[in-house]
Amino acid sequence: MPASVPDVRERPIGPDVITVGETLVQLTPPHGARVATTTTLLVSTAGAESNVASHLARLGHRVAHLSAVGDDAWGSRVVADLADAGVDVSRISHLPGAPTGLYTKAREHGVTRVSYHRTGSAASRMGPDDADRLLPLPRIVHFSGVLAALSPSSRDLAGRLLRSRRLGARISFDVNHRAALWTGDGAAAALLELARGSDIVFVGRDEAERLWGCRTDSDLRALIPDPEHLVIRDDDREAVEWRGLQRSALAPRPVEVIEPVGAGDAFAAGWLSALLDDPEGAAGERLRRGHALAALVLESLTDHPADPTALASLRPGRGRAGE
Numbered sequence: 001m002p003a004s005v006p007d008v009r010e011r012p013i014g015p016d017v018i019t020v021g022e023t024l025v026q027l028t029p030p031h032g033a034r035v036a037t038t039t040t041l042l043v044s045t046a047g048a049e050s051n052v053a054s055h056l057a058r059l060g061h062r063v064a065h066l067s068a069v070g071d072d073a074w075g076s077r078v079v080a081d082l083a084d085a086g087v088d089v090s091r092i093s094h095l096p097g098a099p100t101g102l103y104t105k106a107r108e109h110g111v112t113r114v115s116y117h118r119t120g121s122a123a124s125r126m127g128p129d130d131a132d133r134l135l136p137l138p139r140i141v142h143f144s145g146v147l148a149a150l151s152p153s154s155r156d157l158a159g160r161l162l163r164s165r166r167l168g169a170r171i172s173f174d175v176n177h178r179a180a181l182w183t184g185d186g187a188a189a190a191l192l193e194l195a196r197g198s199d200i201v202f203v204g205r206d207e208a209e210r211l212w213g214c215r216t217d218s219d220l221r222a223l224i225p226d227p228e229h230l231v232i233r234d235d236d237r238e239a240v241e242w243r244g245l246q247r248s249a250l251a252p253r254p255v256e257v258i259e260p261v262g263a264g265d266a267f268a269a270g271w272l273s274a275l276l277d278d279p280e281g282a283a284g285e286r287l288r289r290g291h292a293l294a295a296l297v298l299e300s301l302t303d304h305p306a307d308p309t310a311l312a313s314l315r316p317g318r319g320r321a322g323e
């Protein structure tokens with residue numbers, strides 16, 4: 001017999017959002033330089049889910065991040081960076097004997113080249129029992145397909161997160177397919193199952209075609225009909241939101257792209273920010289805020305706006321970007 005859903009007004013109040021996933025050190029050479037020859041690297045903090053957490057916190061939302069890092073200097077560094085952004089880091093554990101994930105990112109001849117060093121990382125050792133650290137539950141639990149790809153145990157954790165719906169939390173899932181992280185041909189089925197079990201789904205049109213053969217957003221909605229919100233990003237052309245059977249679309253403003261990796265995380269954060277502010281608001285405002293935050297990241301070398309104070313214009317009077 002299915003468990004009854006408790007009245008969310010009777011449970012302890014958690015953050016607005018808890019993001020779950022790996023936080024990594026990002027090393028980036030100056031614009032146009034190569035990793036192999038540069039003598040300078042910019043150190044920053046990244047990771048699909050923690051990027052979302054950082055953006056939302058700087059916009060003034062109450063956000064916590066659930067993860068594991070190594071009991072090392074890099075782990076201390078990324079946790080401090082998230083705390084400085086305003087993220088609650090009390091759900092991040094430090095695991096002795098496991099490294100903090102790290103990667104390099106460089107833009108060379110118009111192509112972004114990324115090299116990951118995350119095998120055996122602390123975050124890859126997370127498992128389903130880590131879902132207990134979600135309590136008290138937030139309004140929204142956000143994670144991505146990267147979490148599901150890190151290891152068999154982290155994939156079990158991703159599946160366990162879906163159960164939070166029964167306790168009153170909404171599940172936000174970004175497909176975020178990273179082919180290099182998956183072995184065999186199980187990605188399409190695993191990611192589809194997670195998407196169908198979520199309330200909010202973000203996916204790129206290109207990855208939807210690559211994974212499931214969906215060439216239009218209507219095809220994708222037919223494949224994934226259950227989530228209340230299905231948001232499809234189509235690079236610089238438009239973003240589409242399906243809410244039920246209602247379709248809304250909005251094109252982004254043109255920007256000079258310095259580096260595109262991380263813009264999808266920024267879009268998701270902007271969209272979620274607008275949803276948190278007005279759950280019944282118009283889709284146009286959610287898409288607009290998503291595009292606006294993504295634009296700030298597209299104009300930066302790292303996964304974060306070059307000028308964090310620029311976020312203040314997206315949520316006037318309520319963000320902490322200027323602190």
